[in-house]
Every structure is written in structure tokens, then in C-alpha cells.
Amino acid sequence: MNEFLWLPFLVSLLAAGVRLATPLLFAALGGITNELSGVLNIGLEGMMIGGTFGAYIGALLSGSEWGGALGGMLAGGLLGLLFAYLSITWRADQVVLGTGLNLFALGLTSFFFRSMYKAGISQFVPSFDVWNVPLLSDIPLIGQIFFRQVPLVYLAYLLIPLFSFLLYKTTWGLKLRCCGEHPRAAETVGVNVTRMRYLALILSGMLAGLGGTFLSLGQISAFTEGLVSGRGFIALAAIIFGRWKPLNVAFACLLFGVADALQLRLQGFGLPIRYEFLLMFPYLLTLVTFVVFVNRGDSPAALGKPYPEK
Amino acid sequence: MEQGAPSGSSPSRHHSWARWLNYLQITLLPFGAVFAALVIGAILIALTGVEPGFAYQKMWEGIAKSNYQVGLVLVKATPLMIIGLGLGFVFNSGVFNIGAEGQLYMGALLGTAIGIQDWGLPAWLHISLSLLGGFIGGGLWGLLPGYLKARHQINEVITTILLNYIAIYIVSYFTHGPLRDNPFAEAALPQTPEVQASSQLPLIWPPTRLHAGFLLGLGLALLLYLITYRMAFGYKARAVGSSPAAAHYAGMNTTLIMIIVMVVSGGLAGVAGTVEILGVQHRLRDMFSPGLGYSAIAIALMGNNHPLGIILASLLFGALQVGANNMQALAGVPVTIVDVLQATVIFFVAVSAMIRWRAPLRTLLLRNREASS
Numbered sequence: 002m003n004e005f006l007w008l009p010f011l012v013s014l015l016a017a018g019v020r021l022a023t024p025l026l027f028a029a030l031g032g033i034t035n036e037l038s039g040v041l042n043i044g045l046e047g048m049m050i051g052g053t054f055g056a057y058i059g060a061l062l063s064g065s066e067w068g069g070a071l072g073g074m075l076a077g078g079l080l081g082l083l084f085a086y087l088s089i090t091w092r093a094d095q096v097v098l099g100t101g102l103n104l105f106a107l108g109l110t111s112f113f114f115r116s117m118y119k120a121g122i123s124q125f126v127p128s129f130d131v132w133n134v135p136l137l138s139d140i141p142l143i144g145q146i147f148f149r150q151v152p153l154v155y156l157a158y159l160l161i162p163l164f165s166f167l168l169y170k171t172t173w174g175l176k177l178r179c180c181g182e183h184p185r186a187a188e189t190v191g192v193n194v195t196r197m198r199y200l201a202l203i204l205s206g207m208l209a210g211l212g213g214t215f216l217s218l219g220q221i222s223a224f225t226e227g228l229v230s231g232r233g234f235i236a237l238a239a240i241i242f243g244r245w246k247p248l249n250v251a252f253a254c255l256l257f258g259v260a261d262a263l264q265l266r267l268q269g270f271g272l273p274i275r276y277e278f279l280l281m282f283p284y285l286l287t288l289v290t291f292v293v294f295v296n297r298g299d300s301p302a303a304l305g306k307p308y309p310e311k
Numbered sequence: 312m313e314q315g316a317p318s319g320s321s322p323s324r325h326h327s328w329a330r331w332l333n334y335l336q337i338t339l340l341p342f343g344a345v346f347a348a349l350v351i352g353a354i355l356i357a358l359t360g361v362e363p364g365f366a367y368q369k370m371w372e373g374i375a376k377s378n379y380q381v382g383l384v385l386v387k388a389t390p391l392m393i394i395g396l397g398l399g400f401v402f403n404s405g406v407f408n409i410g411a412e413g414q415l416y417m418g419a420l421l422g423t424a425i426g427i428q429d430w431g432l433p434a435w436l437h438i439s440l441s442l443l444g445g446f447i448g449g450g451l452w453g454l455l456p457g458y459l460k461a462r463h464q465i466n467e468v469i470t471t472i473l474l475n476y477i478a479i480y481i482v483s484y485f486t487h488g489p490l491r492d493n494p495f496a497e498a499a500l501p502q503t504p505e506v507q508a509s510s511q512l513p514l515i516w517p518p519t520r521l522h523a524g525f526l527l528g529l530g531l532a533l534l535l536y537l538i539t540y541r542m543a544f545g546y547k548a549r550a551v552g553s554s555p556a557a558a559h560y561a562g563m564n565t566t567l568i569m570i571i572v573m574v575v576s577g578g579l580a581g582v583a584g585t586v587e588i589l590g591v592q593h594r595l596r597d598m599f600s601p602g603l604g605y606s607a608i609a610i611a612l613m614g615n616n617h618p619l620g621i622i623l624a625s626l627l628f629g630a631l632q633v634g635a636n637n638m639q640a641l642a643g644v645p646v647t648i649v650d651v652l653q654a655t656v657i658f659f660v661a662v663s664a665m666i667r668w669r670a671p672l673r674t675l676l677l678r679n680r681e682a683s684s
Contacts, residue, residue, distance in 0.1 A: 043468055087658055087661065087662055091662045091665055092665050093658075093661035093662045093664065093665055094661050094664070096407050096468055097407075097612065097657060097660075097661045098657075098658065098661050100407075100409055100605075100608055100657065101609075101654045101657030101658050101661065102654070104605055104609070104650050104653055104654040104657065105650075105651060105654030105655070105658075107647075107650055108647050108648065108649070108650025108651035108652075108653070108654060109355075109650075109651050111645065111647035111650070112355060112359075112645050112647045112648050112650075112651055113359070115645035115647065116359040116644075116645055119643075230476070231472070231473070231476050234469060234472045234473060235473075237469055238469055238473070241466075241469075275484050275487075275488060277480045277481070277483045277484035277487065277488075278480070278484065280480050280483075281476070281477050281480040281481070284473050284476040284477050284480075285473075285477055287473055288470060288473040288474065288477070291465070291469055291470065291473070292459060292463075292465055292470065295463075295465055295466075
């Protein structure tokens with residue numbers, strides 16, 4: 002092991018960790034928004050799935066990866082709207098709906114994809130290329146880890162302070178959180194709870210869709226089934242782990258991203274660990290951190306409860 | 312998040328007319344949901360340029376053109392029914408177990424590990440031991456999230472879904488590693504050896520592939536009906552679902568009840584996985600389940616968590632699955648449309664659980680009764 006170069010390994014591990022954390026972070030920021038508004042969105046996974054396919058179609062039709070990002074956000078946003086309609090207007094059970102939404106997105110994308118390509122193999126579409134940030138990318142180590150990424154990663158960096166500010170420092174954020182803590186009180190002071198929750202869910206869907214976009218256009222420039230495989234749930238765990246604070250949640254996502262990067266690298270090392278256990282590692286880590294660090298006191302008081310109550 | 316799945320009819324007594332209205336709604340609801348799902352399916356099929364009438368005709372032929380196909384419907388319905396029964400049981404207690412997929416895998420793993428042993432046992436004993444192994448494997452996989460939920464209020468939705476992925480990789484490890492059939496063969500598939508003849512479920516309607524697991528499913532449905540609606544434990548379990556706080560103040564050990572229903576639900580998913588191996592596949596393969604544990608959620612919801620409803624819903628979904636396979640082969644419609652249909656059923660059931668059209672009627676009926684007496 003003497004000849005093993007730790008520093009380059011660590012740098013490439015962290016750079017990959019940042020990359021793999023990005024789709025989680027997009028979805029998690031969306032999830033924070035809808036959870037603070039009082040809606041529990043188990044369907045985050047399905048919205049990401051919708052995003053992977055919407056982005057693929059968008060890129061295919063527009064011939065541009067940014068058109069793909071629009072497509073991904075549109076697909077996610079539509080699923081968010083569907084979720085909002087069923088959970089807010091019809092007041093259906095949010096956990097049941099979320100489970101249904103995951104199945105719906107999985108089935109629908111697979112149905113359309115297999116109808117388009119009988120062989121089950123997609124064509125390649127325009128995707129995001131690595132763009133080195135001038136100056137910043139030349140900083141030793143930091144530049145290599147954080148600033149030699151695809152543009153969507155930089156967008157994610159910007160969204161962290163933006164959402165911290167939006168959710169915790171603006172009147173709009175206060176109103177939103179009020180809907181999640183005490184919707185009746187919010188209504189009394191003139192906040193339209195229904196509208197706020199609709200907005201939060203559509204926004205959440207669009208962000209999860211962007212996370213899905215990253216999976217199909219930021220990593221592989223094609224669509225395959227099973228791209229998301231549980232990342233929506235890992236994002237949900239990251240939200241709770243980071244206690245609904247965007248910066249903390251970003252670190253939680255980074256932890257899971259690095260775990261994923263680590264298992265991918267270890268697979269190539271010929272360690273005496275079976276690769277099935279390495280593949281399992283990110284899920285196991287998520288489960289353990291979720292169980293150990295879950296803080297029940299912090300969750301929005303009205304989370305998961307339809308409003309008005311009857 | 313305290314209220315998980317919509318619990319079925321509450322254990323309170325209804326006025327008899329209102330009760331019939333309730334039954335009517337419960338009976339009509341699934342038909343409405345399926346009809347709506349088929350309409351949406353038709354729209355999707357039309358979008359892909361296939362004539363929906365033609366596609367649905369192929370689907371119907373796939374279901375009913377021969378005894379063999381009918382037998383196949385029952386075969387497909389069997390694991391769905393057994394998992395669905397467990398899920399209905401656990402949903403009644405307000406615990407939303409979406410980990411049936413992982414519990415199915417862990418049950419199938421232990422059940423198969425017993426089934427492949429050459430112990431020279433008589434069939435009844437070998438089958439029973441395998442099924443027991445399936446129950447234990449799935450039950451243990453349900454015990455952990457059940458304990459965390461009941462004892463530490465840790466959201467069971469997240470824990471069970473993560474455990475699904477972990478279980479699938481554990482089975483993947485065993486089918487690639489310790490339990491792999493003939494690991495030295497050049498093109499060995501990731502699967503276990505065949506289970507012993509003494510542990511294979513007998514066929515009960517030759518020449519179709521219907522096996523005794525179907526009868527086991529019906530028997531389990533009867534058993535769960537008796538437990539849920541005729542025994543004190545079932546009453547308590549439903550009381551926990553209706554109002555955990557009230558059940559607690561009434562002196563019930565809600566923690567223990569939640570854990571038990573989770574273990575039973577996981578155990579039944581494990582039995583279903585084992586039945587699928589002993590009755591149909593005879594080998595445990597890597598990634599062998601096409602999402603049975605997720606489909607069964609729709610089945611339990613559609614069957615209103617009631618064993619009879621779950622039997623009917625599983626037959627319907629089994630038929631949809633077999634029909635969709637035929638529709639894919641002959642009309643080129645991807646079989647994954649079944650997932651969309653199932654999801655649509657979930658949406659409709661979730662929404663209609665909130666429609667309170669019977670409540671005002673019931674109030675009216677009760678008021679008239681009081682006025683006349």
C-alpha cells in the first residue's frame with residue numbers, strides 16, 4: 002500500500018462524491034420545501050424518475066441539454082401538480098399517494114420508453130459537459146473537487162444559500178413554514194394554505210425533476226430504466242438527517258454521495274468484500290444514519306396532515 | 312404521519328342501513344377504480360399508436376382463452392394474495408409497511424435454503440419447514456422496522472424501503488456466491504440449485520401450472536379473517552389503527568401489537584416468496600421478483616384491507632398481469648402498463664376513501680330513527 006497515492010485518490014473520491022450528491026441535493030431541496038409547507042412527499046422518488054425521462058425527451062426534441070433540463074423540470078412539476086391535486090384538493094392520504102406516484106412514474110416512463118424503443122436501448126442525446134470554472138478550478142485540491150464539474154452542480158451550489166434565504170429569511174418562507182406548523186393560524190393571518198402547498202409541491206417536483214435530469218443528462222446522456230433506484234428515498238432521509246436546513250441537508254447529501262463514490266471505487270480494488278455488499282453500502286449507511294440521527298422534535302408539526310382537518 | 316394507511320371500517324357498530332350503504336360503497340369502489348384505470352390505460356395505448364380495443368381484446372384472450380391461461384391467472388394471483396393479506400393486516404393497524412418486497416426476498420432466501428437441502432424428509436414436512444423458514448425470514452425483516460416504529464416512532468416508510476434494497480443485494484450475494492448452482496460452470500446463472508422434489512408444491516389442476524400454494528393462500532385468508540374480525544387480538548390491532556392514543560388509554564400494549572402485526576405482515580410476504588419458489592420457479596434467482604411487494608400494496612388498498620376483498624383484488628391483478636403479457640406479445644403494448652394501472656387504482660382508492668357521501672346519509676337515517684322512537 003506504500004505506493005498507493007492517497008491524495009489523488011481522495012481528491013477524485015470527493016469530486017465523484019460531489020457529483021453523486023447533486024441529484025440527491027436537488028430532490029432534497031424540493032423535499033424540504035414541501036415538508037415545511039406540511040406535505041409529506043414520499044413520491045420524491047417518482048418525481049425524480051419522471052425527471053430522468055422528461056429530460057431525455059426534452060433533449061431529444063430540442064437537441065440541447067438545457068432543453069432537456071426544461072423537460073425534466075416539466076415532468077417533475079406535472080407529477081408535483083398531480084400529487085398536489087390528489088393530496089390537497091382531495092385530501093387523500095399522503096403516504097399512500099406517494100407510494101402510488103412512485104409506481105405511476107416508474108410504470109409510465111417504462112411504458113413510453115419501451116413503446117419508443119422495442120429493443121430497450123435509447124439513443125444518445127446531448128448532455129452536460131464538464132465546465133471548469135475560470136480561476137476557481139485552478140485552486141489546488143478545492144478546485145479539482147468542486148469546480149471541475151458539469152454546470153448543474155454549480156446550479157446546486159447556488160441553490161443552497163438561495164433556499165436557506167428563501168425558506169428561513171423571507172416573509173414568503175415564514176408563511177410557508179407557518180402552513181406546515183399551524184395551518185389554521187396561517188389561514189387566520191391571511192395565508193392561503195392551499196395555494197402555498199400547491200406551490201411547494203410543484204416547486205418540489207420541478208427540483209426533483211432537475212435531480213432526475215442530472216441522472217440522465219449529467220452522467221450518462223441517455224435513458225435507462227432504474228436510473229433513480231432509491232435516490233428519492235435517500236434524499237428523504239437526508240432531509241431528516243439535515244433537519245430541514247438546506248446547508249445541513251447538503252452535507253448529508255454529500256455524505257451519501259461520497260459513500261456511493263467510495264463503493265464504486267472499492268469495487269475496482271479487488272478487496273475481499275463481495276461487490277453486492279459494496280452496492281448495499283449507501284442504503285445501509287442511509288438506514289443507519291436515519292435511525293441514529295432522526296430527530297423527531299424538529300419536524301413540521303402539521304406534516305402529513307390534510308388541511309382543513311375535516 | 313401518525314395515520315398510515317386508511318384503516319378499513321372502524322370497529323364501531325353502524326346502523327344497519329348505513330352499514331349496507333357502507334358495504335355497497337366498499338363493493339362498488341374497486342370496480343370504479345379498475346374501470347377508471349382501464350380508461351386511462353386505453354388513452355396511453357392509443358398514444359403509442361395501438362388501437363386500444365384491439366389491445367384489450369388481446370388482453371382478454373390472454374386471460375380467458377383456455378384453462379391453462381386461467382390457471383396462470385391463479386398462479387400469478389397467489390403470491391400477490393398472500394402478501395396482500397399481510398399488508399391488509401398491518402395497514403389495519405395504521406402501520407404503512409412498504410417493505411414487502413424485501414421481506415419477500417428474505418423469506419424466499421431462507422425458504423429456498425431449506426428447500427434445496429437433501430434431508431430425505433417426507434414432502435409434507437419438507438414443505439412445511441421451507442414455508443416456516445420463509446415466514447421467519449420475512450418476519451425478521453419486518454421485525455426491525457416494526458420495532459423501530461413502535462418503540463422509537465421512526466418512520467417505517469423510509470426504513471422499510473431502504474431495507475428492500477438491502478434485502479435484494481443480500482439475495483444477490485447468495486445467488487452469486489454461497490448458494491449458487493454449479494459455480495464452476497462457464498455460463499452459470501446467478502441462481503440456486505433446484506429445490507428438492509420433496510419440497511416442491513404439488514400441482515392441483517393439471518395440466519395447468521396451478522399449485523397448492525393457491526389453496527394455502529385461501530386458507531390464510533380465512534385464518535386472517537378469523538383473527539381480524541373474530542378474535543380479541545384482531546379487535547385490538549384494528550383499535551390501534553383507528554386511534555393509537557385511545558387504544559393505549561384502554562390499556563392495550565400498542566407497542567407489542569404494532570411489532571406483532573409487522574412481523575406477521577413480513578412473515579406472510581416471506582411465505583409468498585417461498586411459495587413462488589416452491590410452486591413455480593423452483594430456483595431462487597437474482598432479482599426474481601417483478602415488484603410483487605409493491606403491487607400487493609395496491610391490492611391491499613383496493614381490497615379495503617379485508618381478506619375477501621384482497622382475494623378478489625389479487626385475482627384481478629393476476630388477470631391483468633397474464634393479460635398484459637399476452638397484450639405485449641400480440642399487440643406490442645409494453646407489459647409495464649400494469650404498473651400504471653395499479654398506480655391509478657391506488658390513486659382512486661386513496662381519493663375515494665376521503666369521499667364522505669355516506670356520512671350525511673347515515674346521520675339522516677339515525678335522526679329519523681330517533682324521531683320515530
